[in-house]
Amino acid sequence: MRSFWFLALACWVWLAAAADLYKVLEVSRSASETDIRKAYKRLSRKYHPDKNKEPDAEKKFIEIAHAYEVLSDSEKRGIYDRHGEEGLRQAEGGQHHANPFDMFSQFFGGGGRQEQTRRGPTMLSEIEVSLADMYTxxxxxxxIKKRILCDHCRGTGAASDGDIKKCTGCDGMGVKLVRQQVFPGMFAQTQSTCNECGGRGKVIVRKCPHCGGEKVIDHTAHYTLEVRPGMPEGHEVVFEGEGDESPDWEPGDVVLRVRGQKIRGSWRRKESSLYWRETIGVEEALLGFERNLTHLDGHTVQLKRTGVTQPGLVQTVAGEGMPVFGGNGHGDLYVEYNVVLPTSLSPDLKRRLADAFHSTRPKDEL
Structure with missing residues (x-):
């Protein structure tokens, strides 16, 4: 085991006593077992010292494990709610506390006794965000619409705990033994799932009025997606344990796939490069120009040409592309020039073009 564990075990209770266990897990006092389990799952991963190198991460990890050990046990939670940490210490009377690292391994199946917990399906959704948001x-x-455990019956499907009774058809066993005659004087005994309770061993005599005995209800969940600068097209963000809930499985994940909005005639992107199409007139194409291009975050990029600009010419502006996701710097910006010819020439434009061309011609051609 870790060398620090022996010292940490001795002061574990003292560390946790200074904090409200519900606040440690960032849940309310009315939190369900599922809420507490999800909070431990999220926070223990966040503060595990193998991944989090902050100075107080290990201490925080131990506090989270202690809070989960207490609040996930209905008896300990009841004592804590009534009498606090002091009452809990008296009730435990020096009882051995679980090793927080062993608890983590068992919870996530990384060692020790592994729980064969069914996982619900993964929910995949796509969201479109503007290219400007992906830039900045x-x-x-x-x-997201999903199904959650009924907040009235907490997933039992019964109006109250007293409305859950032992199945009389199977005597709470969940299976029935059927005796069939094979030959005269010879019988065979088979076992089948109880058709009255569906193998659960319990029946509901009065259904929950809120969910009608379905155990789950429809719910619209609100989330916040952190779009990081330079996030790639099709990047997937995983919200762990936020899928459909059921009393029969652990919630799966919600996977959100990020797509950039496609707007015709606007900016285009390929990985860390940006593409822009700039339209110029024939005068600018022949004589040169200076223009200001407003970038995705509002800053100005100067476009400048001193010579002839051919239609379809692509100018590279270094460092003005998308931010490099997870790295430093920016990609490049590629500006393609589209030259539009006028339907007619004004006298002033004719004079200016004539002056430009004639001024560059040899004197013997004048």
Whole structure:
């Protein structure tokens, strides 16, 4: 085990006593077992010292493990709610505390006793964000419709705990033994799932009025997606354990696939490069020009040409592309020039073009 564990075990209770266990797990006092389990799952991963190198991460990890050990046990939670940490210490009377690292391994199946917990399906959704938001970064709110445990019956499907009774058809075993005669004087005994309780061993005598005994209800969940600068097209962000809930499985994940909005005639992107099409007139194409291009975040990029600009010419502006995702710097910006010919020439434009061309011709051709 870790060398620090022996010292940490001795002061574990003292560390946790200074904090409200519900606040440690960032849940309310009315939190369900599922809420507590999800909070431990999220926070223990966040503060595990193998991944989090902050100075107080290990201490925080131990506090989270202690809070989960207490609040996930209905008896310990009841004592804590009534009498606090002091009452809990008296009730435990020096009882051995679980090793927080062993608890983490068992919870995530990384060692020790592994729980064969069924996982619900993964929910995949796509969200479109503007290219400007992918350039600068932004928090984007979105909603997903899913099913959650009924907040009235907490997934039992019964109006109250007293409305859950032992199945009389199988005597709470979940299976029935059927005796069939094979030959005269010879019988065979088979086992089948109880058709009255569906193998659960319990029946509901009065259904929950809120969910009608379905155990789950429809819910619209609100989330915030952190769009980081330079996030790639099709990048997937995983919200762990936020899928459909059921009393029969652990919630799966919500996977959000990020797509950039496609706007005709606007900016285009390929990885860390940006593409822009600039339209210029024949005078600018022949005589040169200076223009200001407003970038995705509002800053100005100067476009300048002193010579002849051929239609379709692509000018490279270094460092003005998308931010490099997870790295430093920016890609490049590629500006393609589209030359538009006028339907007619004004006298002033004719004179200017004539002056430009004649001024460059040899004197013997004048």
């Amino acid at each position: 970064g932004k928090d984007v709110d979105f909603m």
